[in-house]
Amino acid sequence: METAETQIQKVENGSIITPKGFLAGGIHVGLHVSKKDLGILVSTTPASAAAVYTQNHFQAAPLKVTQNSIQEENKLQAIIVNSSNANACTGEQGLKDAYEMRNLTAKRLHIKEHFVAVASTGVIGQHLQMDKVTKGIEEVDYNSLLSGAKAFQEAILTTDTFIKGSCYQFEIEGKTVTIAGAAKGSGMIHPNMATMLGFITTDANVPSSLLQDALKEITDVTFNQITVDGDTSTNDMVVVMANGLAGHSLLSKDHADWNTFKEGLKLVCEDLAKQIARDGEGATKLIEVNVKGARTKKDANVIAKKIVGSSLVKTAVFGTDANWGRIVAAIGYSDAEVNPEGIEVYMGPYLMFKNGIPVPFSEEEVKSYLENEHIVITVLLTNGNEEGKAWGCDLTYDYVKINASYRT
Amino acid sequence: METAETQIQKVENGSIITPKGFLAGGIHVGLHVSKKDLGILVSTTPASAAAVYTQNHFQAAPLKVTQNSIQEENKLQAIIVNSSNANACTGEQGLKDAYEMRNLTAKRLHIKEHFVAVASTGVIGQHLQMDKVTKGIEEVDYNSLLSGAKAFQEAILTTDTFIKGSCYQFEIEGKTVTIAGAAKGSGMIHPNMATMLGFITTDANVPSSLLQDALKEITDVTFNQITVDGDTSTNDMVVVMANGLAGHSLLSKDHADWNTFKEGLKLVCEDLAKQIARDGEGATKLIEVNVKGARTKKDANVIAKKIVGSSLVKTAVFGTDANWGRIVAAIGYSDAEVNPEGIEVYMGPYLMFKNGIPVPFSEEEVKSYLENEHIVITVLLTNGNEEGKAWGCDLTYDYVKINASYRT
Incomplete structure (x- = not known):
């Protein structure tokens, strides 16, 4: 894959909305005192979806909902994320709340419920303030989402000290393909997706089964190879949406540019992983x-x-x-x-x-x-x-x- | 083993020389600026020996020498210990130095070379200042060893903030049996005997093979269940000497008091393990x-x-x-x-x-x-x-x- 890499360009000002057909935004709904705490990431068309989850026995409620969504058609069109509250160890009420977040988002966007993924990060064992979350989802101005990548990146942070993003481009069949990502990290980072959220967008045209294989393989040598304190959280996941709007033919393992796509995905994941490690709690190096x-x-x-x-x-x-x-x-x-x-x-x-x-x-x-x-x-x-x-x-x-x- | 425990008494002022026939001492030879840095523990008669060692791939030189000593006859009569320098990652010269420590000690005590165990703790990758060690072994006043348990306990410490000891007594066949221990710990404590030295003395009469089985079993639920920082050192070991001077008949697994002996050994090991954990580097609790x-x-x-x-x-x-x-x-x-x-x-x-x-x-x-x-x-x-x-x-x-x- 060394030769492929030379064709892949870093996009310095790129973000998760640089790939065609993605919108993002973030607002403050009051879960946190002052910081943005609710983020939304939308694809204008249903996208092939893949995800990896924490190996912690206590998977938080939103992870269960996201798994439930993806298994339906292996497609996603939106991800709703809150920070400040992990909705973990919250029992049946927590699961109900996570499904309610999914439901509200689907209604607001007029998309299928199972096209929505849910992610949460923050304190364990407290119920979500659903009145605030509901108000946020209902009131967020979707017209402003076009330029909201930074707001989304802010909304997903907890003890992070800087926003984390990455964007790379390359060509397939003469079409520009973009892969980008946003992440949050900081403490409790270790193997197996610890208190870490990663959201990757791409306009590549790739079937979800191949996307899942590639994500799993790449996660093992990027996100799963970072550690801050050896702890593993209940909430972590990395989700990829590939909406195909770049316009090239459907990728397969035999496609001449499959390795280029994988290398691009790896560059984004490695870039995000390093940013998370660098921003480990209290880290200076x-x-x-x-x-x-x-x-x-x-x-x-x-x-x-x-x-x-x-x-x-x-x-x-x-x-x-x-x-x-x-x-x-x-x-x-x-x-x-x-x-x-x-x-x-x-x-x-x-x-x-x-x-x-x-x-x-x-x-x-x-x-x-x-x-x-x-x-x-x-x-x-x-x-x-x-x-x-x-x-x-x-x-x-x-x-x-x-x-x-x-x-x- | 619950009922056995009730017959076992803690000896508040006991030490590694409370069991019959043990001497100990410690002196300052100059490896450390000011602290005692050379300790010696002696049994007046050859004792059944058992030991467990670090699982680190890089076993330090003294561990190799101690293993070599014990495998000869499964007996020991003396342990020579230095702190301030681990004699680890020191190549052939390091191994030569560790054998020289054994040789000098055996000569000084007029005992067989393979009746001597060697232990070191401290900085990795520096050669021992053998002139100082040699002078120390040759000049130590063996007449003062009778009451030197505290000096020995001090000599084996590195960043520890207090000396660690434990002593228990019980009866077998009407004879008082004592088991006692001294240890050093502090940082790099995790599974598998990490930067930790433990020396256990007893006047029980027990064959070395049984002693080894009991030590292994008990180490797994005591010393190997403490952790300070998850690191594992190159130098750690626990050595037991059982010289039989209590005077009861030889223990076997069928002996009515075998479980009492094991419980006594476990109490000493658990006691030392807890002291090591409590004294983890920087610990307050x-x-x-x-x-x-x-x-x-x-x-x-x-x-x-x-x-x-x-x-x-x-x-x-x-x-x-x-x-x-x-x-x-x-x-x-x-x-x-x-x-x-x-x-x-x-x-x-x-x-x-x-x-x-x-x-x-x-x-x-x-x-x-x-x-x-x-x-x-x-x-x-x-x-x-x-x-x-x-x-x-x-x-x-x-x-x-x-x-x-x-x-x-």
Whole structure:
């Protein structure tokens, strides 16, 4: 897929409404004191839909509703999202409320109920203030949705400190195809879609079954390879809508540009994933770990994630401490196959460990490197030829501060 | 084993030299600026030996030497321990140094080389200053070892803030049997013996094979059920020496008091494990999680450990925030079998979650409860009758502070 990538262009000012036929908006309905807290994303025509969900046993009510919607025809036309309240651990009333959000949105847009997906994020265990949500859905000005990507991106945030978006374009059969995404993240980010919402729009023409396969495969090496604190939330999901308005013929696995489409989707997902990792609660730095020479892709991914998830590595990066020993320890306690003797460990360009013993390096230079906002740790194994990446952030005083006082 | 426990008495002023025939001491040899950094523990006669080791792929040199010693005759008579330097990731020179520590100790004590175990803890990737270690082993005053338990306990510490010991007594065949232990812990504590050293002495008469079985079984529900930060070190081990000087007949699985012995060993291990968890880096509170009603013991242990290892639960306890939602989320992302509907969650005596929805409680009362130094979280499942426990600590500003500046 390396050659395909060169044809794919990043769209700097693109957003989830850059693909043809998408509208978005966000408003403040009062679930949060002041921030926008209700967002809506609409396709003007029914779109092929795919989604991945949290692996937490306690899936929140909106996830059940979204699954119910998609399984009907594998199509979606709208996603309604609220922040400030996760509608999780809210029992039958919570499920009723999530279905009511779906119902109200469908009525307002005059579309089928099962063309609406529902997403929520925020505090667990409190019932939604449905009067406010209802008023919001009924009163939102759909004429203003044309330029509302930023408002939507704001409305889905919780403790995030910046909005997260990504947009890429390429051509299929001479037609411009756009893939874009919006996401929210911050704390409780770990494997399996933890307190993270991702919404991806594209005007590509692709059947939902293929879209689902591609999303699952790409999620495993992007969203599922980020970690902030090792926790996994009850509410996370990534939803893709592909409405086909770019106008090329229907994609299949045999189509010459199928890999280009997949690479474009991967670029958007990886871009969003990195933004989420960088904005981990209290984070000051993005940490990227590259593992090469593993026996399997899975081994490479497991090791990369162990390193980036280690509290000791995270605090060392925060403190600009060239503590390669903690990286070695993290490699050592992963379940992956590792030949301890042949490993090389780098921070940025600096080799620090090789053949089972430390390599002399300039403490000053590495300390200076660790003051960057984007830290790359590279591990070379001698077990095979597979690679894997993971992203995370440093562990700081502010992480403790934010989470010691979140709810009350 | 409930009835056996009643015959077992805690010895408040007991230590690792309370069992008959053990000596211990600790001195400052200069690996650390000022703290005692070399400890020695001796049995006057060869003792049945058992040990468990870190599961980290990068086992440090001293662990290899200790394994080599024990496998010879399954007996030990002395353990030499240094702190400040882990002698890990130190290549062939490191292994040579660890063997040299063993050799010097054996010579000094006039015992067989393979009757000596070696343990190290501290910074990874630096060679031991063997001149200082050698001088220490050669010059330590063995006449003063009789009352040196406290000095030994101090010498094995790194970032620990207090010494850790435990001692229990019971009778077998009318003879008093004592089991005691010393440990060091603090950061990098998680499954599989992470930066943790435990030394257990007993005058019980027990074959090493049985001792090994009992130690393995008990470690899984005590030392391996504590977590501070999810990291696992390269150096951890627990070693038991049983010298038989209590004078009862040799224990076997059929002996009437075998369960009493095991329960005594478990009490010592659990006691040490809790002290290690309480003294996690930067910790202000011990968190104990009890899971009941699980389908298997393993499920119960997995869930208990997920909860106590959750950064979000740990910060909530630090901030005295009655955030039961984070406990529910942690239960949800464990791999264990869980029926989400029937779960009850308690903080101390306060029921907070039942039948999938929150139970009203007094925020003030729970907040006040969370100001205690020992917090108990209880989870009742409806999947079976098995139980499990885990111990950890809160996550605080000081954890970040200690680890952002440990090495440099």
